[in-house]
């Protein structure tokens with residue numbers, strides 16, 4: 001788990017390092033790529049190529065660093081997303097939480113080069129950004145086995161990822177955490193709360209040693225019980 005400190009917020013992208021390649025789960029904000037790649041270096045990727053980028057969902061703080069990561073990678077990594085969020089990431093469907101006004105307001109705050117790169121990648125891409133789609137229950141041959149769990153609610157195509165060898169559940173934004181405790185989906189940015197809670201229920205049935213929330217980091221204690229309790233709230 002990386003700790004990508006962006007001033008007002010710290011994000012927790014996850015990397016998996018194997019003998020011959022590494023994999024990245026979520027990419028930070030527009031402009032985050034250099035800092036994220038520096039953290040990955042410190043974590044020991046060495047000169048391995050980046051094999052795959054797994055996007056848990058379409059939100060800007062998860063896909064924003066994609067253009068910078070791709071342009072820094074010599075080998076073209078596979079880019080995975082769920083079919084229900086694929087269109088938003090490819091620029092063929094609207095991003096569900098981003099009106100054009102909100103997006104342009106946001107892009108005014110980033111350096112010109114980052115804004116142009118973002119617009120070229122997501123608003124008028126020359127080819128699809130996503131070149132592999134996740135299926136619910138699919139076992140990816142990454143990190144010795146990583147299962148995809150479709151966990152809609154926060155977005156329609158949100159996925160969580162389960163790393164079998166370490167029993168680690170990568171939650172994306174299915175739940176946030178604070179001080180090592182799960183807090184559930186963040187209501188203002190979770191359009192379908194009922195579905196998001198159903199997703200937590202599904203996750204509570206997995207044998208989990210630890211979880212990583214993109215917002216709030218690592219949770220080590222009683223993850224399954226916390227997920228079950230949160231899923232009953234409505």
Ligand SMILES: [Zn+2]
Pocket residue numbers: 059061062173214215
């Ligand atoms: Zn997020």
